[in-house]
Amino acid sequence: MKQHISHESGERALIAAIRSRAGRSGGGGLRLGIGDDCAILRPPAGHEIVVTTDLSLEQVHFRRDWHPPESVGHRCLARGLSDLAAMGSKPLGAFLSIALPPELTIREKGKSWLDRFLDGLLALADQAGVPLAGGDTAQSPSLAARGGMQSGLAAADIVLVGSVKQGRALLRSGARAGDKIYVTGNLGGAAAELLAIGRHPEKFAGAHKMQAGHPHLFPAPRILIASRLASARRIHSAIDVSDGLSTDLAHICEESGVAAEIDAEAIPIHPLALQAELDGWVASALGLALHGGEDYELLFTAAKGVQIPRRVASVEVHAIGQIVARRGRRPSIVLRQRDGKTTALESGGWEHFSAQ
Numbered sequence: 492m493k494q495h496i497s498h499e500s501g502e503r504a505l506i507a508a509i510r511s512r513a514g515r516s517g518g519g520g521l522r523l524g525i526g527d528d529c530a531i532l533r534p535p536a537g538h539e540i541v542v543t544t545d546l547s548l549e550q551v552h553f554r555r556d557w558h559p560p561e562s563v564g565h566r567c568l569a570r571g572l573s574d575l576a577a578m579g580s581k582p583l584g585a586f587l588s589i590a591l592p593p594e595l596t597i598r599e600k601g602k603s604w605l606d607r608f609l610d611g612l613l614a615l616a617d618q619a620g621v622p623l624a625g626g627d628t629a630q631s632p633s634l635a636a637r638g639g640m641q642s643g644l645a646a647a648d649i650v651l652v653g654s655v656k657q658g659r660a661l662l663r664s665g666a667r668a669g670d671k672i673y674v675t676g677n678l679g680g681a682a683a684e685l686l687a688i689g690r691h692p693e694k695f696a697g698a699h700k701m702q703a704g705h706p707h708l709f710p711a712p713r714i715l716i717a718s719r720l721a722s723a724r725r726i727h728s729a730i731d732v733s734d735g736l737s738t739d740l741a742h743i744c745e746e747s748g749v750a751a752e753i754d755a756e757a758i759p760i761h762p763l764a765l766q767a768e769l770d771g772w773v774a775s776a777l778g779l780a781l782h783g784g785e786d787y788e789l790l791f792t793a794a795k796g797v798q799i800p801r802r803v804a805s806v807e808v809h810a811i812g813q814i815v816a817r818r819g820r821r822p823s824i825v826l827r828q829r830d831g832k833t834t835a836l837e838s839g840g841w842e843h844f845s846a847q
């Protein structure tokens with residue numbers, strides 16, 4: 492039976508409970524998991540190690556009054572898995588560092604916030620076949636003394652370690668002039684659902700389980716699609732859409748020293764984004780698709796002549812434009828409108844430390 496966590500017994504008990512729940516699923520790449528000073532991972536022969544880390548910070552990446560705890564856990568792991576996917580790599584182990592105010596470890600009606608966070612994280616870990624191999628646990632300091640409304644903020648950092656066949660990682664820097672640009676799934680859904688949550692958080696409080704139709708609360712990292720694309724050896728460059736298409740495509744252009752043209756008509760827009768426009772919440776669904784972020788779809792490029800299937804692992808793949816040579820002061824990304832006119836596409840996605 493799965494254990495649940497009670498705060499009374501402190502850090503040791505929290506770790507013991509997490510340890511008892513941490514799966515040992517995966518391809519046998521974990522030699523030693525939770526319990527020692529370090530975990531020991533064993534990558535397959537002929538593979539290189541890839542590592543990514545991402546912070547999930549309360550009030551920045553989630554809100555306790557908007558996001559069910561299961562979603563916070565799912566999204567925390569999904570962000571790291573999506574980065575591994577974007578490199579064409581497979582996960583070996585996940586490392587979770589958490590700082591929590593004490594009330595989030597106390598059980599109410601059977602489960603604490605942390606129990607439910609782990610339910611969400613471990614369900615996705617199970618599905619992706621990645622063991623929780625370690626982490627760190629700390630108490631977040633009280634802010635009440637400084638007149639704050641709550642005792643402290645929650646933060647979780649996820650580190651994912653994966654492996655990829657030597658020399659086969661998909662890089663941001665491999666795009667070449669003449670490549671076609673592709674994106675998996677559709678865009679703008681995560682931003683649209685977040686808008687809906689902000690308007691009526693109570694409608695989303697029951698979204699406890701990983702389920703389709705919740706692009707923000709339960710995004711599906713594209714690990715399988717990426718590993719199929721990478722094994723075909725035809726992909727020149729890749730990134731995942733975390734900050735927004737306009738910003739993430741600019742990262743590819745910058746790292747590859749190229750420019751890009753994308754067709755507004757060809758961009759697959761999520762139905763929730765179209766609905767947000769119909770409901771008058773945003774001026775344009777295309778704006779959400781271009782700049783929304785957190786869709787965790789794959790954005791990649793391949794030479795023009797390469798046949799990319801329209802559907803990979805049951806997910807649609809859309810050609811949205813082409814990579815072109817960078818010329819002088821020309822804007823690095825241009826958007827071709829329906830009438831054929833082109834406009835410069837500025838990076839309008841998420842950026843920390845900017846006035847948003």
Ligand SMILES: Nc1ncnc2c1ncn2[C@@H]1O[C@H](COP(=O)(O)OP(=O)(O)O)[C@@H](O)[C@H]1O
Nearest residue numbers: 542543544545573574577730731732733734742
């Ligand atoms: N505080 C930091 N210290 C060192 N490297 C960092 C730091 N923050 C980001 N990076 C590195 O900068 C690069 C871009 O990061 P980021 O834009 O966050 O990528 P992603 O969208 O994949 O998370 C990555 O190589 C990342 O490891």
Ligand SMILES: Cc1ncc(C[n+]2csc(CCOP(=O)(O)OP(=O)(O)O)c2C)c(N)n1
Nearest residue numbers: 545550551552553554733734783784785841
């Ligand atoms: C409460 C709340 N407000 C706003 C957002 C939207 N948001 C927060 S961070 C972010 C961009 C992605 O986060 P970042 O830390 O830049 O991830 P990375 O690119 O490093 O993977 C977006 C769209 C959110 N998820 N939750």
Ligand SMILES: [Mg+2]
Nearest residue numbers: 544545546733
């Ligand atoms: Mg990052």
